[in-house]
Amino acid sequence: MMMPEPIQARFANALLAPERPLPPGFVTWNGSDPSVRFDVYRNNVVVSLTAALADGFPVTRALVGEPFFAAMARCFVVEHLPESPILTDYGDALPDFIAAFPPAHGLAYLPDLARLERARVKAYHAADARALTAEDLAPHLADPQRLPATRLVFHPSSTLLVSEHAIVSLWAAHQGQGRIEDVELHRAESALVLRDGDEVQVLPLALAIARFLAALAAGTPLGEAAEIATATAPDFDLVQALALLIHHGGITAWKPSGELAA
Amino acid sequence: MTQSRAIQTTTAAALALALGTALTLGNTAVAGEGAAKEKCFGIALKGKNDCAAGPGTSCAGSSKVDYQGNAWKYVPAGTCEQTASPTSPTGQGQLAAFKAM
Amino acid sequence: MTTIAPPAAAVGIGLKAQHVREVIDLKPTLDFFEVHAENYMGAGGPALRHLTRIRERFPLSIHGVGLSIGGSAPLDRAHLDRLATLLQRFEPCWFSEHLAWSSHGGAFYNDLLPLPYNTATLARVCDHIDEVQERLGRRLLLENPSTYVEFVASTMDEGGFLAEVATRTGCGLLLDLNNAYISAVNHGRDPWDSIAALPAAAVGEFHLAGFAEDRDGAGDRLLIDTHGAPVAEAVWDLYRRTLRHLGPRPTLIERDQAIPPLAILVAEAECARSALVDAAAWLEAA
Known part of the structure; x- marks a missing residue:
């Protein structure tokens, strides 16, 4: 008896290889060429996965235009099929793919712009966690000697983006905030992406604040992180950095010295 | 110390x-300080699984797209053209070359 | 959370993200909503909170599109665990999946792909359904697929295959009349043959949707299950005939592409309700 494994393997292999002849084993009621019908499946796979990518990377797609995006997505899909049936998880590999994709090399900002869009989707679906409020944090002012060694835990939705390109302005210009023509593409920009309540925020950051947050995210205590940031830029605004985190619900745990992250 | x-x-x-x-x-x-926000919040971030089929027998899936060699025939032609230097830093030349194919 | 039992002749629509706000605010005249399980498997966030609010007002049907029940590989245990968590949280009235495969060799193809119907695939599908029902602790409704090719290796027809799966596993069936019509046209058959083969007691839900039309290599009609158009008249006819044969069942209007305003989908669901009411009256008179 013919076992189904080889049939399914042949079917799967043929889905992404339209240039190869269809394997045997198919039949049509009217004797027509089964490869014409098989193309429905080939289309479904590529078109549905391209649509999923287009949904998650709308500004990336707007920048390059629909025909380029669709063709690039076609190449990506062939090399990177989803590893799970949850399509919101699909697309992690697209920014690196774009960076290595020769036809997109002229758009140096595109991989980081795609990273920003991916961070937004991940933020939307990230775990819920109660953020610490100003009231929660106020008691720590009573014991300032413990502040320098304090470590913070960020909200699970947060991603820090540090780019050599103006990805935040470019993204914002596609949301009706500023003109695309006015974006200085070569200006380095950074952002914190996180979910604040039900809204995903893209918070532009000065480079020194981005360095501060990166150090904190890596487990560096507050005092040392502040010194790293000041070394980056003497005008590092510690108040602004802390206020941004607190008021956008970015901190979920505040661990004074001696209490290391579990 | x-x-x-x-x-x-x-x-x-x-x-x-x-x-x-x-x-x-x-x-x-x-x-x-100017948080940038999406216009239509949430819809773009929604789950993407559905059970719709694509548009028939004759589009993307049934022809091979190759970006190696000279087979590539697409040019970035969206809002990137509105930016100050559409293909910087590596190439107005590159855009022209791809357009030529 | 209370479990709300829908009326016997219930109508619903697939819940789309663009309608969520309106559904929460306006509470349309529908009996239930159906969602795709895989869209609610994130760790947290607004999507799950919105679904919780909708579940407080409406019964839910959860429809999986990624379990690959017809696949030759063992079921994805992690995915089954995620489904169990989701069903526990939302307590839907029904859980359904497809007679199809979508994963192979660790890759997910995001399409409902066909399998041959023979004793070997029958045994495997039944094993998979046993495993699903055991893990989830509830009955699964298995949906008939739209198909575009058939296999030399098939020895059973689809209706007979589904009937045998239902008998062996005790699972229910989700009869998608659009799929039944599409597959019948695509394979030169009478759609009634596969419907008549189904055990009436097993059928627990109907799906209705729209298709697109293409041509195969011989120039014959090839219908594509796009979920991108209103329900076709031929499918409404098949639905009405099926209602008189099987009796009323909860019925869902599916639309996944070219999604119209909520009111259009509600109106289409109300058409289904009229058919359900007519069929119930006809059956009572008969």
């Missing part, structure tokens, strides 16, 4: 001052 101790003490005071100020800042003071 003495020096690092001195730095830490200064930092403790500076941190306390900064944290104290940050805690008293209203939400409006923070929001004022």
